[in-house]
Amino acid sequence: MSTTDRTDKQRAAGRALAATPPIPAPVTASGIDIPRVVTADMVAGRDPGLPGEPPFVRGIFDDGYRGRLWTFRQYSGFGTAEDTNQRYRFLLDSGQTGLSVALDLPTQCGLDPTDPLARSEIGKVGVSLSSLAEAEILFDGIDLGAISTSFTINGTAAIVYAMYCAVADKQGVPREKLTGTIQNDILKEYVARGTWIFPVRPSMRLIADTILFSNEATPRFNPISIAGAHVRDAGATAVEELGYTLANGLAYVDELIRRGGDATRFARRLSFFFYVHMDFFEEVCKFRAARKLWAELLEERFGVTDPNARRLRFGVVCGGSSLTAAQPYNNIVRVGLETMAATLGGAQSIFTCAFDEAFQIPTEFSAEIALRTQQIVAYESGIAKTVDPLGGSYYVEWLTERMEQEVRRIIDEIDDYGGVVKAIEDGYLQLRIAERARERKKNIDSGKTVVVGQNYFRRENQTDEVGEVFKVDPTAARRVEEKYRRVLDRRDTATVKRSLEALERAAATDDENLMPYLIECCHAYATVGEMVATLKRQWGEFQEPIRL
């Protein structure tokens, strides 16, 4: 019997779990004990205040979604810039209101398509963007002055942002009209997502460069999206997700102040990105607690009092590791519930995963259902008609406060350790996440955590088929390489050389802002790999601490 025969049979049989799981234990996914019933006296003295007013428990805008719905922002990108441009036009035609660019791993890690490590990864998890030439194709026919674009990019965020500014220059769109977001959150890359390039400290400098430059040049653009989603996906609980993310946020504020930034100004453009998992009320309360804690921490630690600078704006991803390969159509229901939690929590933008996203790039069919899920919540459910409809619920207010307490405990722990940068350089946070992931896995294996269709309620002979399978065009890598070589042939090498030399000189200084140099390099059609190699010569590479 082959290994697959055996495992399929075993999986179909389940692992000695009962047919029906026990009644769910009264504890949240983060481990907070839940009372049988929450009564008025348990929340006495807690006034959540009004939406639009600090500390923003009930939302950052006084009119919630009545003035403006959240942005429907589906993450997508694959193959060549031409392939992805076509998908973007499809999504915009379907009613999507913002673009979200998925980049391939060579672009994310700063390697050109011909690098030996890059070859097998071209166009796989996102679109290949090796130079300005590709970015021009990616946004062909899309007016950058009229659309907001989010880039999930970190190690090379400054370069991709420079490229976006350069495309705007080419389209004749004034830079100050640009709206969108670069993720640009390197700290969580070291902990959970892995597309780091440089050591922590020069990476922090580069992030400060982008934020300070953006505040002047593209004031409507979010130059960072401090992200908890990946740490959560990797194993952290909701409370840890919030604790680590806010701690990272505080580290960026520290760095920006060290660079002479004015917190009242730059804090307005800091944005956040969280995960929505399946524990409905815990997720709703996580967002309410997040807003309150961030507003309080900015005031306590940095003396920021201006309400406009203390509004925590955030996007979310619904799906991620809560999705299963088993009975994949169940994922549509999961994402629907998570979208409700996100809107009841007051998210500014939502990305809903497609039901097949646990195992492939979504097809147009599954991508459309994911977008429709948001539209149904927005236009049919009525959730958006009043601000913070759950505000004042005994349970919601009680749980919000409990989460605040637990998150503060985690932030204190990190402070005691010596801060996030040290915790990351030591590999301490990475190890904690791995241990958590293992615990999560053990709980699913043992049946303590119920995953419908996976560890309980499986059908006999369940096949888990989806109708349609997405395949990246196998010629994409070859086309990317050909286009890359054509760019090298056509550009003016003297201009490229000059722009890279200027970049290297600026990188050798302590704090000269690198953004103008990167934009020059992009205009000269220097490649992402060339810019990264130039910076590596000055800064070296991150040495991954391996602790098991």
Next chain:
Amino acid sequence: MSLNGKRILIAKPGLDGHDVGAKVIALALRDAGADVIYTGLRKSPDYIARIAVDEDVDAVGLSMLSGSHLELVADTMRELAARDARDIKVFVGGTIPKEDHAALLEAGVSGVFTADMALDDVLETVDRVLS
């Protein structure tokens, strides 16, 4: 079941940065008695084969979530063969679509593991193949 005395290399070939699955498996194998070495991120097939031979391991576990598994597994098997190390068993884990399992097994892989499989099943398969 015990993996006492078995030496296993857990490796991340390619550029994929999702290492939690690799680490969870590494921790589980170690608790089952194996000596586990973890390469860290972004290793080339050449590097992985070299470490596997130098460390005299019984098996290599390759973790990939970016969809590049067919190329990277083929490259790693070729690098192992080039070092006369065909006896080292190769396991693959990560986001591996079902329709690719057969191709991987045919290429000589001893087991394909996905996130929804129980850790005990993974350990049992490794134990059976190595004993």
